[in-house]
Amino acid sequence: MKEEGGYLATGDKAQCFGCEACVQACSRGAIGMLADEEGFRYPVVDRAKCVGCGQCRRACPASRPPKRNPPPLAAFGGYALDGTIRGESTSGGFFSVLADAWCSGGGLVFGAVADGLAVRHCGAEHPGGIGRFRKSKYLQSEMGGCYREVRAALAGGKRVLFSGTPCQIAGLKTFLGGTGKPDLLAVEVVCEGVPSPLYIHGFAEWLGHRLGGTVRSIDYRFKDGRRWDFQVMKATLEKPDGTVFGWKQDRWFNPFWSIWLQHLISRPSCYQCPFATPERLADITLGDLWGVHLYCPELYGRNGGASIAFCNTGKGLEVLKAAGHALHGHFLPMEPALRYQGPMRRAIAGNPRREECMADLRTLPFGPFVRKWAEKPGPRLLFSKYVWGNRQKVWCWNRLRGKKKIAEERSGEAG
Ligand SMILES: Cc1cc2nc3c(=O)[nH]c(=O)nc-3n(C[C@H](O)[C@H](O)[C@H](O)COP(=O)(O)OP(=O)(O)OC[C@H]3O[C@@H](n4cnc5c(N)ncnc54)[C@H](O)[C@@H]3O)c2cc1C
Structure with missing residues (x-):
């Protein structure tokens, strides 16, 4: 990634993260976002309104x-x-x-909310509105006017928590002028890249057609209490007579994960993401606690899920400590913590068949597309996920270590 340039100067799509900082920096309202043929949104300048002031270039984190x-x-x-x-x-x-913890005395929280199949960023007063930010929506969110709202809130002396992907944190920081803001806590998710919205739209159309309804919303990682529940996709559909019903599919049979995680449909900039390094921009980085069964099995969340938080600044660490009373957990050794988080170390690898796959996504009907590109789970994988796998290993491990030791650890950990 070049230090100078950016998409608006070069037209190179790999240099546009879709963070929308340029859109909000433009005081003339001369920049809008438009989806390309792959469904990813890019800035478009209205030359009639543009006065060439260069604010958009200065706000671009690329x-x-x-x-x-x-x-x-x-x-x-x-x-x-x-x-x-x-x-x-x-x-x-x-x-x-x-x-x-950050907003205990009041504050404004920004995050991504689902709006049908689309994802949008917005702000909400703590604590009332933050429930809608929960859950990862695996599509890039539309930023609206959030960076400007953050700036106004900070200028008004409010505490702000802004959450988003690493490139959105970068967009906010560049928009705000790059200097630290004491009242701003930046929280990012570890990010494996964002997939093309064309996939989800194709999937929703296909599912609706098959089941006789319209897909209203998707929960990418529904927890439904079953023992392999950690990654079930759940869609909510509505029939023409108004009846609402649900559809679920386990992670291992769901083509979305297979196709996305082969890095076949990610945004071009994700393959060169400059923010996928251990040196982060946010105060705190949040992710799934991958490798939990291997290096900290006592934290296995009984399939209810477990998180990892990387504290990148003193402020982030203080907030985590202040939140300790509401958490079960402990500090982790850094080496395995980083080892099991690929996107904390490097950008996703390019897949040489990406262009072919994206062309198919545009042209093939959804069924044949999935049959061609999704990898089917093999018997070994299914055995390890449904019969003898991490959960059982952790159970045995915890039995061996003894419940007493775990209870002792737990009482001393979270404080
Ligand atoms: C596109 C994407 C890719 C991810 N890839 C990985 C990965 O490779 N490895 C990993 O360990 N974790 C990844 N995560 C993060 C992980 O899914 C969880 O968000 C994280 O573990 C926090 O979980 P939680 O239970 O603390 O938060 P939750 O309560 O689930 O909160 C979700 C947080 O994520 C934010 N968020 C949700 N959707 C979006 C979105 N579309 N864009 C921006 N922000 C969003 C919300 O604003 C909120 O701050 C990814 C998340 C996203 C959105």
Whole structure:
């Protein structure tokens, strides 16, 4: 990634993260976002309104990358003690608990909400409106006027928590001028890249046609209490007579995960993401606690999910400590914590068949597309997921270590 340039100067799509900082920086309202043939949104300048002031270029994190933090000070693994929060969250519910800690005296929280199949960023007063931010929506969110709202809230002396993908944190920071803001807590998700919206639209159309309804919403990682429930996709559909019904599919049979995680349908910039390094921009980075069964099995969330939080700044660490009473967990050794989080170390690998796959996504009907590109789970994988796998291994491990030792650890950990 070049230090100077950016999509508006070069037209190179790999240099546009879709963060929309340029749109909001333009005081003339001369920039809008338009989806290309792959469904990814890019800025388009209305030349009649543009006065060439260069504000858009200055706000672009590809042309002016903001200053990074040093590598994380600490990594903390575990889950929220409140079962309702955990049930409504993607992994261990850290986001909600951290928002409570930062905004305990009031504040504004920004995050991504589902709007039908689309995803939008918005702000909400804490604590009332933050429930809608829970759950990962695996599409890039539309930023609306959020960066401007953050700036106005900070200028008005409010505490703000802004959450988003690493490139959205970069967009916000560049938009705000790159300097630290004491009243702003930036919380990012570890990000494996964002998939093309064309996939989800094709899937929704296909499913609706098959089941005789219209897909109204998708929960990408529904927790339905079953023992392999960690990654069930749930769609809510509506029949023409108004009846609402649900559809679910386990992660291992769901082509979305297979196709996306082969990196066949990600945004071009994700393959060169400059933010996928241990030196982060946000105060806190949140992810799933991958590898939990291998290096910290006592934190296995009984399939309710477990999170990892990387504290990248002193402020992030203080907030985590303030949230400790609402968490079960402990600090983790940094080496395995980073090892199991690929996107904390490097951008996703390019797939040489991406262009072919994207062309098929545009032209093939959804069924044949999925048959061609999704990998079917093999018997070994299914055995390990449904018969003898991580959950059972962790259960045995915990039995071996003894419940007493675990109870002792738990009482000393979360404080
Ligand atoms: C596109 C995407 C890719 C991800 N890839 C990985 C990965 O490779 N490895 C990993 O460990 N974790 C990944 N995550 C993060 C993970 O899914 C959880 O969000 C994280 O573990 C926090 O869970 P939680 O239970 O604490 O939070 P939750 O309560 O589930 O909170 C979700 C948080 O994510 C934000 N969010 C949700 N959807 C979006 C979106 N579309 N854009 C921006 N922000 C959003 C919300 O604003 C909120 O802050 C990804 C998330 C997204 C959105």
